Amino acid sequence: MAGLVVSGAQVSYIGQDCREIPEHLGRDCGHFAKRLDLSFNLLRSLEGLSAFGSLEELILDNNLLGDDLVLPGLPRLHTLTLNKNQITDLECLLDHLAEVTPALEYLSLLGNVACPNELVSLEKDEEDYKRYRCFVLHKLPNLKFLDARKVTKQEREEALVRGAFMKVVKPKASSDSVAASPKSRYTPLPSASRELTSHRGILGKCRYVYYGKNSEGNRFIRDDQL
Numbered sequence: 001m002a003g004l005v006v007s008g009a010q011v012s013y014i015g016q017d018c019r020e021i022p023e024h025l026g027r028d029c030g031h032f033a034k035r036l037d038l039s040f041n042l043l044r045s046l047e048g049l050s051a052f053g054s055l056e057e058l059i060l061d062n063n064l065l066g067d068d069l070v071l072p073g074l075p076r077l078h079t080l081t082l083n084k085n086q087i088t089d090l091e092c093l094l095d096h097l098a099e100v101t102p103a104l105e106y107l108s109l110l111g112n113v114a115c116p117n118e119l120v121s122l123e124k125d126e127e128d129y130k131r132y133r134c135f136v137l138h139k140l141p142n143l144k145f146l147d148a149r150k151v152t153k154q155e156r157e158e159a160l161v162r163g164a165f166m167k168v169v170k171p172k173a174s175s176d177s178v179a180a181s182p183k184s185r186y187t188p189l190p191s192a193s194r195e196l197t198s199h200r201g202i203l204g205k206c207r208y209v210y211y212g213k214n215s216e217g218n219r220f221i222r223d224d225q226l
Helices: 023-029 090-100 126-139 153-165 175-179 215-220
Strands: 004-007 010-013 035-037 057-059 079-081 106-108
Touching (some): 004 023, 010 023, 090 126
Parallel strands (some): 010 035
16 A cells, blocks of 8 residues: 555555545554654544554644544553644643543653643643643643653643643634734824824823922823923
């Protein structure tokens, strides 16, 4: 089969633009595969993965998997990478993994909205990422590595104490942002002054009056106070 690479118990089917796991892949390789790499495809569903009951490692990077992701029971799976997919609901994913992958020790979710860091948004910072790690370890306490970073003793202890309160809320689209034009930009100027062809002055009243003694403040004193 074109694109298929088999080396011992390792099976790779990378970059084939498949939208689902080919039936013949499970039929031919499912009974012996311990490592399966399906990265750089167009997968939206993992139907057919149940044929790979002995998997220990599963690589699903760079696909189109979302919050409806469903894994079969994989009792031996210790490594799962889902980097650069379309997962936004972290808690839903973690609850599912806790149920179907009890032996999981290595998990990577980089590049998903569910993993808040600068790879997905410049608005996120290291503190957001630390809270995310704390919550993941609360849900999956047996993890040894998360996103290619080893889980420390301190992180594990903090997850026991605070993990339940570190829930990462699924982002929701704002109605204001949806209604706004994608080309619109923030401006502090009144709306009447935004057109380049408009040369009208903008007048307004200020509630604040300067009472200082320095001459620089004279610009802000009303005429009736001179």
